Amino acid sequence: MAGKGGVGRSTVAAALAERSVRLGRRVIAIDAVGSGGLSTACVGAGIDRRFDIVTLTTRASLDEYLRLYLRFPISPSRLKPLARLFDYVATAAPGVREILVIGKIGHEVRSGVWDDVVVDAPATGHVVELLTAPDALATMVPTGPLAEQTGWLREIVASEQTGVVLVTVPEDLALTEAEELAARIDTETTTSISTVIVNRMPAAVDPAGMAIADHLVATDSILGPTASLVVARHRAAAGHAERMAALDGDPVRVEERISNPVGAVIDALSAVDGVEGRAS
Amino acid sequence: MTGFGSALESVDDMLEQAEVILVAGPGGVGKTTVTAALGLRAARRHDRRVVVVTVDPARRLADALGVSRLSEEPVLVPVGGGDGRLWVVMVDMARSWDRLVERHAPDDDTRQRLLANSLYRTLTRRFVQSHDYIALDHLCDLTDEDRYDLVIVDTPPSSHAIDLLDAPSRMIEFFRSRLLRWLTSGASLTAVPARPFLALAERLLGAGFLAEITVFFTLLAKLRPAFVDRARRVEERLSDSTTTLAVVTTSESGPMAETGQLLDALVQRRLTPGLLVVNRFEPTLDFADSSELRFRPKLGSADLAAAGSGGLAAGVWEMQRRAEQAGSGELPAATLPVGCPVVALPWRAGELGDLDGLTRLIEGVHGSGERANDELPSSRQEATER
Numbered sequence: 001m002a003g004k005g006g007v008g009r010s011t012v013a014a015a016l017a018e019r020s021v022r023l024g025r026r027v028i029a030i031d032a033v034g035s036g037g038l039s040t041a042c043v044g045a046g047i048d049r050r051f052d053i054v055t056l057t058t059r060a061s062l063d064e065y066l067r068l069y070l071r072f073p074i075s076p077s078r079l080k081p082l083a084r085l086f087d088y089v090a091t092a093a094p095g096v097r098e099i100l101v102i103g104k105i106g107h108e109v110r111s112g113v114w115d116d117v118v119v120d121a122p123a124t125g126h127v128v129e130l131l132t133a134p135d136a137l138a139t140m141v142p143t144g145p146l147a148e149q150t151g152w153l154r155e156i157v158a159s160e161q162t163g164v165v166l167v168t169v170p171e172d173l174a175l176t177e178a179e180e181l182a183a184r185i186d187t188e189t190t191t192s193i194s195t196v197i198v199n200r201m202p203a204a205v206d207p208a209g210m211a212i213a214d215h216l217v218a219t220d221s222i223l224g225p226t227a228s229l230v231v232a233r234h235r236a237a238a239g240h241a242e243r244m245a246a247l248d249g250d251p252v253r254v255e256e257r258i259s260n261p262v263g264a265v266i267d268a269l270s271a272v273d274g275v276e277g278r279a280s
Numbered sequence: 281m282t283g284f285g286s287a288l289e290s291v292d293d294m295l296e297q298a299e300v301i302l303v304a305g306p307g308g309v310g311k312t313t314v315t316a317a318l319g320l321r322a323a324r325r326h327d328r329r330v331v332v333v334t335v336d337p338a339r340r341l342a343d344a345l346g347v348s349r350l351s352e353e354p355v356l357v358p359v360g361g362g363d364g365r366l367w368v369v370m371v372d373m374a375r376s377w378d379r380l381v382e383r384h385a386p387d388d389d390t391r392q393r394l395l396a397n398s399l400y401r402t403l404t405r406r407f408v409q410s411h412d413y414i415a416l417d418h419l420c421d422l423t424d425e426d427r428y429d430l431v432i433v434d435t436p437p438s439s440h441a442i443d444l445l446d447a448p449s450r451m452i453e454f455f456r457s458r459l460l461r462w463l464t465s466g467a468s469l470t471a472v473p474a475r476p477f478l479a480l481a482e483r484l485l486g487a488g489f490l491a492e493i494t495v496f497f498t499l500l501a502k503l504r505p506a507f508v509d510r511a512r513r514v515e516e517r518l519s520d521s522t523t524t525l526a527v528v529t530t531s532e533s534g535p536m537a538e539t540g541q542l543l544d545a546l547v548q549r550r551l552t553p554g555l556l557v558v559n560r561f562e563p564t565l566d567f568a569d570s571s572e573l574r575f576r577p578k579l580g581s582a583d584l585a586a587a588g589s590g591g592l593a594a595g596v597w598e599m600q601r602r603a604e605q606a607g608s609g610e611l612p613a614a615t616l617p618v619g620c621p622v623v624a625l626p627w628r629a630g631e632l633g634d635l636d637g638l639t640r641l642i643e644g645v646h647g648s649g650e651r652a653n654d655e656l657p658s659s660r661q662e663a664t665e666r
Contacts, residue, residue, distance in 0.1 A: 004307070004308060005306070005308040006306065006307050006308010006309060006534075006535070037534070040537065123307050136402055139402055173341075203592075203595035205590070205591040205592045206590050206592075208588070209588065209593070209595075210592070212586075212590075212592055213587075213592055216587070221586060222578070223579065223583050223586050226562070226563045226564050226596055226599050227587060229562070229563055229627055230592055230595030230596055230599065231592070232628075233595070234591070234595065258601045258605060259601050259605075
């Protein structure tokens with residue numbers, strides 16, 4: 001899941017994972033942001049979660065990486081001065097975190113345990129850094145066990161079974177970022193966009209509704225400001241229809257449903273096929 | 281930053297008095313837009329010479345400000361008549377690192393070797409991530425110049441405000457650490473305490489790459505005195521009484537939860553933000569109490585019936601559910617301790633669009649800012665009354 005901050009990437013990730021479970025598939029969800037947003041999305045949605053979530057904080061990623069790839073016997077957190085260096089390097093030095101995270105994702109995909117690996121990716125351009133991390137690693141580290149991993153990691157990233165789900169909302173700035181991100185994913189990465197999801201489509205207001213709204217405003221009803229905002233949001237979203245279509249032939253439009261945003265995505269997806277890739 | 285927040289009673293106080301404003305908040309709440317609107321208001325209404333620093337490359341914002349592009353060089357925004365001026369700077373992370381190296385390298389040789397080092401180039405170019413420290417370094421440069429009265433920094437989208445405040449001390453700590461000395465001194469690398477590290481590093485990276493890392497850190501270590509000095513100055517600038525923090529959020533549960541964590545962390549450090557902005561405030565919501573950010577739904581079910589039964593009604597009900605969720609005491613973040621002025625910016629579906637759009641947002645600041653202050657005393661006023 002990729003997209004601007006606040007458009008509902010975690011919500012869509014939770015919905016995709018939940019839908020996979022309902023289809024009888026074995027699924028794991030990875031919170032690559034490491035902030036716990038994916039768990040929060042599930043709690044907020046009130047769904048009875050039936051899939052595992054791995055939350056990749058920087059420290060957890062490092063320990064996992066050393067354990068999985070290098071069979072390193074000691075957790076670096078136990079070597080005190082070193083732990084501080086690793087903390088510094090992994091939180092402040094650019095690139096380290098991306099490599100650790102893509103390594104974990106690759107490991108889960110290759111394990112063969114899962115039918116679907118759903119990744120809640122970091123906001124906006126950071127997803128490009130994540131997808132190109134194996135290339136960067138190959139440039140920086142020519143030999144050694146790290147270098148050996150870059151080959152198959154790059155294959156997974158470029159695989160047809162891996163796809164980016166681009167999430168946006170029908171608002172000007174979010175669409176602009178989605179357009180820019182789509183262009184960057186096309187030109188800078190080997191992964192393709194499999195689906196575009198326009199989240200939180202406001203309720204469509206028909207002419208009768210607009211007349212009621214006008215009346216409420218004219219009569220100074222307490223409902224006036226709300227009604228005119230609802231109409232204005234519908235108009236703004238409708239005005240973006242062409243830009244949405246240009247992003248993808250037929251993006252999945254998800255109605256705004258504040259009480260159950262995850263359910264809204266699942267319902268919208270149920271009408272469409274071909275969303276789930278092996279890693280998305 | 282200590283204590284400055286509680287001395288401010290309105291957004292205009294802040295725009296009039298502050299010399300540095302850091303704008304922080306969760307992603308997707310309209311932080312960059314609010315930053316631009318604050319800058320515009322300070323220039324237009326308070327006649328200040330303002331520079332806004334952003335790391336968000338949103339082209340739309342450049343369009344809205346009426347400039348063709350944003351760049352590292354301050355771009356003058358046409359704000360109209362009056363003595364106020366507004367510039368916008370967009371931080372280019374890779375170029376900023378190069379400039380830091382150019383400035384802090386003790387000699388030409390170190391400078392050129394570091395800039396040409398493949399590890400350095402890969403790190404700063406392939407992962408042009410929002411680095412907290414870089415944004416603050418720009419801040420320091422800009423406050424050194426006499427051209428500006430007020431610097432407003434739109435903090436990197438992915439960073440947490442607390443990390444941002446800690447960035448200079450983390451930089452100092454890194455440059456002073458024994459580990460940097462280990463890495464850069466050939467002799468101590470073979471010393472007993474370094475052996476587990478070497479074993480790990482060789483296994484992880486291969487011996488050749490380890491050698492390159494050592495060269496990189498050796499070069500970097502030569503920049504230590506200048507870097508530490510610089511980071512200290514950034515730290516001083518942050519703790520100056522004319523520096524303040526503006527926190528932006530929306531009334532939705534996710535952003536509110538994140539903002540709650542941020543405010544708690546600030547309280548632990550005895551810091552009070554100078555302003556809290558609730559962006560996209562819905563007409564269905566009201567402040568129950570702004571000193572503890574508490575909302576209440578404004579409408580009852582009888583009011584809602586007037587929307588009929590079509591799409592309009594569905595939309596209005598959706599808004600009402602939003603209001604109920606924001607006002608629900610069950611949500612952990614529905615009540616936040618604030619202790620600073622709170623302003624609500626009304627939700628405008630048309631969005632910013634152009635300078636006029638931003639100006640309308642400013643008028644929003646005006647309206648709700650005053651209302652918040654009239655109806656709902658800030659914590660300082662409350663404290664005085666008590």
